[in-house]
Amino acid sequence: MREITYTEAAREALAEQMAIDPSIFVVGEGIGERGGNFNTTLGLYEKYGPMRLRDTPIVERGFVGMCTGAAMTGTRPVVDFMIVDFILDSIGELFNQISKIQYMSSGRIKMPLILRGCFGIGGAAATHHSGSYYPLFVHIPGFRVALPSTPYDAKGLMRTALTGDDPVLFLEHKLLLNKRGHVPEEAYSIPFGQAAVVRSGGDATVVALTVMLQKVLAISEELAREGAEIEVIDPRTVAPLDIDTILESVHKTGRLLIVDETFGPCGIGAEISALVMENGFDDLDAPIARLNGMHTPTPYSPTLEGVITPDHAAIAGAIRNLLAE
Amino acid sequence: MDSHELALSSEQLLALYRTMVLIRRTEEQLARAHQMGLVPGPCHTYVGEEAIAAGVCANLRQDDVVFSTHRGHGHALAKGVSAREVAAELLGKATGCSQGRGGSMHLFAPEVGLMGTSGIVGPSILQGAGAGYSFKLLGSDRVSVAFFGDGAVSNGAFHEGINLAAIWDLPVVFVCEDNMYATEVPFREATRNQNVAERVRVSYGMNAVCVDGNDVLAVHEAAKVAVTQARAGNGPSLIECKTYRLRPHAEGMRDGGYRTVDEVESWRKRDPIATFRSELLVNKQADEAAIDAVEEEVTIIVADAMDFGRSSPFPDPATAADFIFSAQD
Numbered sequence: 001m002r003e004i005t006y007t008e009a010a011r012e013a014l015a016e017q018m019a020i021d022p023s024i025f026v027v028g029e030g031i032g033e034r035g036g037n038f039n040t041t042l043g044l045y046e047k048y049g050p051m052r053l054r055d056t057p058i059v060e061r062g063f064v065g066m067c068t069g070a071a072m073t074g075t076r077p078v079v080d081f082m083i084v085d086f087i088l089d090s091i092g093e094l095f096n097q098i099s100k101i102q103y104m105s106s107g108r109i110k111m112p113l114i115l116r117g118c119f120g121i122g123g124a125a126a127t128h129h130s131g132s133y134y135p136l137f138v139h140i141p142g143f144r145v146a147l148p149s150t151p152y153d154a155k156g157l158m159r160t161a162l163t164g165d166d167p168v169l170f171l172e173h174k175l176l177l178n179k180r181g182h183v184p185e186e187a188y189s190i191p192f193g194q195a196a197v198v199r200s201g202g203d204a205t206v207v208a209l210t211v212m213l214q215k216v217l218a219i220s221e222e223l224a225r226e227g228a229e230i231e232v233i234d235p236r237t238v239a240p241l242d243i244d245t246i247l248e249s250v251h252k253t254g255r256l257l258i259v260d261e262t263f264g265p266c267g268i269g270a271e272i273s274a275l276v277m278e279n280g281f282d283d284l285d286a287p288i289a290r291l292n293g294m295h296t297p298t299p300y301s302p303t304l305e306g307v308i309t310p311d312h313a314a315i316a317g318a319i320r321n322l323l324a325e
Numbered sequence: 326m327d328s329h330e331l332a333l334s335s336e337q338l339l340a341l342y343r344t345m346v347l348i349r350r351t352e353e354q355l356a357r358a359h360q361m362g363l364v365p366g367p368c369h370t371y372v373g374e375e376a377i378a379a380g381v382c383a384n385l386r387q388d389d390v391v392f393s394t395h396r397g398h399g400h401a402l403a404k405g406v407s408a409r410e411v412a413a414e415l416l417g418k419a420t421g422c423s424q425g426r427g428g429s430m431h432l433f434a435p436e437v438g439l440m441g442t443s444g445i446v447g448p449s450i451l452q453g454a455g456a457g458y459s460f461k462l463l464g465s466d467r468v469s470v471a472f473f474g475d476g477a478v479s480n481g482a483f484h485e486g487i488n489l490a491a492i493w494d495l496p497v498v499f500v501c502e503d504n505m506y507a508t509e510v511p512f513r514e515a516t517r518n519q520n521v522a523e524r525v526r527v528s529y530g531m532n533a534v535c536v537d538g539n540d541v542l543a544v545h546e547a548a549k550v551a552v553t554q555a556r557a558g559n560g561p562s563l564i565e566c567k568t569y570r571l572r573p574h575a576e577g578m579r580d581g582g583y584r585t586v587d588e589v590e591s592w593r594k595r596d597p598i599a600t601f602r603s604e605l606l607v608n609k610q611a612d613e614a615a616i617d618a619v620e621e622e623v624t625i626i627v628a629d630a631m632d633f634g635r636s637s638p639f640p641d642p643a644t645a646a647d648f649i650f651s652a653q654d
């Protein structure tokens with residue numbers, strides 16, 4: 001099968017759906033003729049023109065609010081916000097409007113709106129360009145939150161986002177954009193709420209997303225040479241969260257570690273941990289462990305940025321501790 | 326020549342020149358360092374726009390405050406942050422003005438009134454208004470300055486901040502640096518009316534003027550009026566500075582496709598530093614020797630700053646989460 005990048009894969013899903021569904025339009029800074037700061041819309045402007053690839057001024061609250069109204073009235077906006085920190089300016093539109101419109105209208109109005117862009121720590125981007133924030137969107141009822149780890153998932157999850165009727169936060173880790181992987185040429189969907197068991201093993205379960213998942217997989221291969229078989233689970237979407245796949249795995253392994261680049265308090269790890277405690281307590285042979293990014297704004301200097309996310313040694317150590325419990 | 330220029334002594338004129346050259350030389354070195362991989366993060370230069378920071382900040386006291394943007398090296402240097410601290414910060418060193426925590430878009434030096442450059446477009450306008458509120462409440466005659474680009478003018482922060490400063494008569498000077506583009510988006514595509522000063526006068530009832538942002542004396546004169554007005558308790562004003570950035574939006578980015586070589590070249594001929602230099606000479610306000618002396622002095626300062634930055638230590642990893650709260654937990 002051919003290999004393409006993560007960005008190309010997500011763009012392919014967008015292009016395929018735009019060709020089928022004339023109600024899809026994209027808004028954002030630089031996503032028109034320029035093809036997006038991160039090449040998210042490269043080549044689409046030439047095909048679909050400015051009404052469907054709408055370059056905007058720097059008006060995050062403006063275009064998120066406007067797209068809310070558009071989604072309520074028969075179109076399917078894709079907000080390409082470049083870097084997730086930027087849409088914090090529209091938090092009222094997101095949490096007070098977009099997430100509540102279907103509910104307030106008793107289901108008579110749909111909210112097929114996609115918010116997509118980069119997140120994550122890396123490249124000394126410093127604190128205004130390194131945020132994650134997805135646990136906030138999990139906390140609020142009304143959002144689907146997708147975090148693809150591979151080009152394959154990026155394409156399939158994007159198609160699901162573009163064909164569903166709910167608001168979707170689609171987050172792309174900035175360190176994965178150029179990662180290559182096998183992607184089928186034909187269109188396909190990956191349902192939300194379906195985790196991937198990326199590696200199977202019987203000794204411990206590790207749940208991880210995006211960049212952390214890549215690290216966990218590499219470490220699991222090392223541990224395999226030492227005789228420990230780690231089961232690695234990628235939730236792929238954190239809202240909805242496929243807790244059943246995690247519970248099944250813990251039933252088998254009895255041990256669970258959640259590795260997440262972003263903050264621990266009220267985070268994904270806390271949620272998974274509580275759910276496993278509530279639904280799979282008897283399966284546990286050891287306390288559930290979490291590994292998170294440091295609870296701090298993101299510093300700039302490489303010597304600081306380098307220590308605030310779980311690194312190879314920290315993850316390997318945490319897995320070894322878990323196995324030894 | 327205009328009468329206002331007579332008001333400035335040769336010393337003051339050379340000081341303006343010196344500030345502009347300091348910004349230019351520092352950023353030339355930073356751009357080079359970025360190319361060499363020594364600046365680990367983003368770097369937006371102010372090359373071509375130096376007259377604005379120099380002209381505005383020459384009217385400020387050290388206890389006045391400046392709120393800046395992602396393109397803030399010039400504001401920092403003009404407000405009095407040392408070239409050493411700016412260079413060290415961009416190189417990610419513990420001796421930088423943000424102790425390596427911030428980089429280019431998070432320069433902080435409240436000791437000299439630099440209240441932050443910013444990775445987010447817009448907040449400088451609101452925070453600038455807020456500082457004005459503080460000063461008014463405290464009965465102080467300090468003045469707040471908010472710098473921002475044409476890109477921020479379409480943002481809600483602009484309209485909300487300007488309106489609040491106007492209705493509450495806050496001691497704020499808003500400085501719009503219209504360099505014709507927000508990243509690669511022409512200002513004319515972001516708004517139907519690019520006359521920011523006119524809009525602010527008509528829509529918000531605030532004093533506002535439009536000046537040639539590449540003419541340091543024009544900027545200086547407008548800022549003097551605005552700062553004096555604010556300091557005297559007579560409310561806010563806006564200065565719209567028409568200017569142009571001579572380098573790409575950020576170092577390492579392409580610079581083609583959205584503007585023509587001819588356009589860039591036409592603005593290069595209006596380089597604020599070269600223009601001012603020849604004015605000083607033609608008007609006999611400074612001689613070659615005096616100007617050369619300034620340039621030599623700045624060259625030494627900048628070389629020292631880069632050496633300082635390069636030889637400084639990286640921050641101790643144990644400090645990564647320092648200062649989140651007023652007292653360490």
Ligand SMILES: Cc1ncc(C[n+]2csc(CCOP(=O)(O)OP(=O)(O)O)c2C)c(N)n1
Nearest residue numbers: 086396444445446474475476477506507508
């Ligand atoms: C809220 C927000 N949205 C988007 C960005 C990305 N961004 C950084 S600089 C920039 C353009 C700013 O243009 P302008 O205000 O004219 O300043 P200039 O770069 O021209 O000096 C954009 C869109 C951002 N930093 N913050």
Ligand SMILES: [Mg+2]
Nearest residue numbers: 474475506507
């Ligand atoms: Mg601009």
